Every structure is written in C-alpha cells, then in structure tokens.
C-alpha cells in the first residue's frame with residue numbers, strides 16, 4: 001500500500017512515454033492506481049510500443065497535438081515530463097491551459113541538478129538558463145491561482161550515472177573526481193522518482209497534508225561518493241578495488257570557463273566537485289518516504305546488480 005490517505009484524483013502526465021515520463025507513468029498506473037483511477041498520458045504517437053505498453057496498463061492516451069484545455073480538463077494533478085526543447089515549443093499554450101484548468105498541483109519538468117546554486121558566471125550551460133525562463137514564465141502565469149507549483153530536483157538518474165564523462169568508468173574500473181573522491185553525488189532511480197512524484201501528488205491532494213509540500217524540494221535515493229561507487233563495483237563484480245584519480249577542480253573549471261564545451265557532463269562534473277550535488281544535508285526524503293516505510297530507495301549497488 002503506497003499510502004494510508006484515501007484521496008483520489010485524475011492525473012495528466014505530459015511526455016509520459018519519455019525517459020523519466022515512462023517511469024512516472026508506470027508507477028501511477030500500478031502502485032498508485034488506487035489514488036489515480038484516471039491517468040492521462042500525452043504522446044505524438046499512440047501506436048508506439050511505449051504508448052501501447054501504458055495503454056495496456058490502463059492509461060488514457062491523448063495526442064500532444066490536441067488542445068491542452070481538453071487534455072487537462074478535470075485534472076487534479078499535472079506532471080510535466082517534457083524535455084526543455086518541447087516545453088519551449090508548447091510552453092505558452094500549456095501554461096495558459098494549466099492556469100485556466102487550475103489543477104491542485106503542477107509539477108514542472110525538473111528532475112535534475114539544483115541549478116539555483118550554480119556559479120558559472122558568463123559560461124553556464126544553456127540548459128539551465130532555459131529552465132529558469134520556463135520556471136519564471138510559469139510562476140508569472142500561475143500568479144494568484146490556486147495551483148501549487150512543485151519543482152522537484154532529483155540529482156542524476158541512477159541509470160545515467162556511470163559515465164566516463166563524470167569520471168565514472170566502470171568498464172575500466174577507474175574513478176576520477178574533480179577535487180576529493182569523497183565528494184558525494186545525489187542520484188535517484190527512475191522508479192523512485194515516479195514514487196516520489198506520486199507520493200507528493202497524494203500529499204498535495206489531501207487537505208490534511210497539502211501545506212507540507214513545498215514548491216522547491218530535492219530528493220536523493222542515495223548520495224554516493226566516487227570511493228563508494230568504486231567499492232560497490234568491486235563487491236558486485238568481484239573485481240579488485242579500482243583506481244581512484246583526482247584532478248584539480250580549479251584547473252578544470254578555469255579551462256571550462258575559457259573554452260566552454262557545451263557538454264553538460266563537464267558542467268555537472270564541476271558541480272559534483274564543488275559539492276553542489278551532495279543533497280545529504282538538505283532533502284525531502286523523509287517527507288516523501290518516511291523512514292523508507294513506503295519503499296526502499298534504490299542504490300548504485302542495485303543498479304550494478306541489474307536489479308532495477
């Protein structure tokens with residue numbers, strides 16, 4: 001049982017066939033179905049295998065080309081899981097429709113780093129200024145409405161974490177940090193992001209708990225260091241503990257400033273080096289999953305064992 005609350009609502013998941021959208025859609029359609037008997041998912045192609053998988057689970061498929069007023073009609077919860085490019089294309093119409101329909105809660109498409117604290121003066125990766133504009137426009141459009149806007153930051157997707165571009169080379173068994181290898185990286189599995197969104201939706205719909213859900217919040221299934229990833233790989237794969245290397249954060253960051261690469265991994269690697277992806281001191285894990293009583297957060301070790 002995901003929750004003792006008996007609230008029920010209708011949810012629309014925009015981009016619900018996507019990388020993170022699919023994980024969120026599945027969780028609403030299965031573990032949280034008792035709270036959300038109607039789950040609408042937008043797609044450009046209702047015949048795609050992912051859309052069809054969701055339809056079989058009971059999703060009401062709606063074409064992205066339909067009017068958002070129709071798609072969102074009668075909806076209590078809107079989850080925007082579009083990528084930034086799509087939001088820039090449809091955002092004005094979408095936000096105007098959200099303001100008209102007035103759902104109880106609207107999750108903007110965040111699910112990444114906490115870029116509020118970025119310090120890339122004059123050389124920031126363009127993804128984050130674009131997201132800031134989307135957030136500002138959405139806040140302005142919803143000003144004075146009853147809709148609660150929620151910006152959920154989740155760190156790096158767990159299935160996206162093992163990347164040589166972040167210094168995590170599992171194949172070569174080499175782990176390269178910018179600065180200390182004890183720096184931690186917030187990471188959350190897609191299904192746990194789905195569970196967190198679903199749980200926040202339930203809390204937001206229940207009048208007894210609605211006020212406990214803040215606009216800005218971050219979660220992390222695990223805050224894991226380079227050393228801990230190295231150790232987990234050794235345990236799971238039965239290989240010797242890999243090599244830890246450390247590069248100068250200052251040097252890498254100055255080079256990035258002088259020659260911006262446009263590769264988002266370079267910027268995220270700096271954020272990790274600066275400790276800005278360590279969510280262990282401030283997170284809403286206890287709000288969404290008190291004492292892990294609702295589910296056990298997936299870890300790097302689970303990902304390596306392929307048990308996700």
Ligand SMILES: NC(=O)c1ccc[n+]([C@@H]2O[C@H](COP(=O)([O-])OP(=O)(O)OC[C@H]3O[C@@H](n4cnc5c(N)ncnc54)[C@H](OP(=O)(O)O)[C@@H]3O)[C@@H](O)[C@H]2O)c1
Pocket residue numbers: 014015016017018019020021042043044045048051064081082083084085086089109110111112113154155156157160
């Ligand atoms: N933390 C991390 O590690 C991480 C990693 C990646 C992304 N993210 C974040 O997660 C959020 C969602 O990104 P995502 O990668 O999951 O999205 P995505 O898979 O690229 O897109 C989501 C869905 O949007 C629809 N779509 C794509 N392009 C479209 C277009 N031009 N017009 C209309 N619909 C379109 C597609 O559905 P149909 O094909 O069914 O129409 C797609 O399945 C973003 O905010 C992103 O920044 C975080």
